[in-house]
Amino acid sequence: MAIQRNRAGSRKTVDLDENTNQQLERLKEVFGTTSNSDVIRKAIKLSILLANEADNDNSVVFERKNQDRVLLRLDS
Numbered sequence: 001m002a003i004q005r006n007r008a009g010s011r012k013t014v015d016l017d018e019n020t021n022q023q024l025e026r027l028k029e030v031f032g033t034t035s036n037s038d039v040i041r042k043a044i045k046l047s048i049l050l051a052n053e054a055d056n057d058n059s060v061v062f063e064r065k066n067q068d069r070v071l072l073r074l075d076s
Contacts, residue, residue: 050074 016024027039051074054060058075 024036024039027043028034028036031039031042033039033042050060050072054074058073060072060074062070062072064070
C-alpha cells in the first residue's frame with residue numbers, strides 16, 4: 001500500500017537555459033540550500049519586496065557602504 005503525503009501548493013515545470021541554471025546553482029550557495037524550490041521561493045519573496053519598494057518608474061536604488069549607488073530597473 002502506497003502512502004500519499006498531502007502537500008500544499010502545486011508542482012511547476014520550468015525550462016532553464018544553461019546560464020539561468022548556473023545562476024540557480026549559485027543562489028543555492030548564497031541562500032545556503034540544496035533545494036531548487038527553496039531558491040525559487042526566496043527569489044519570489046525578494047522580487048515582491050523589490051516590486052513593493054520600486055519607484056513609479058519601476059526602479060530601486062541600492063546604496064553601498066562606500067556610498068556608491070546602483071540602479072536596478074525591474075522592467076528590463
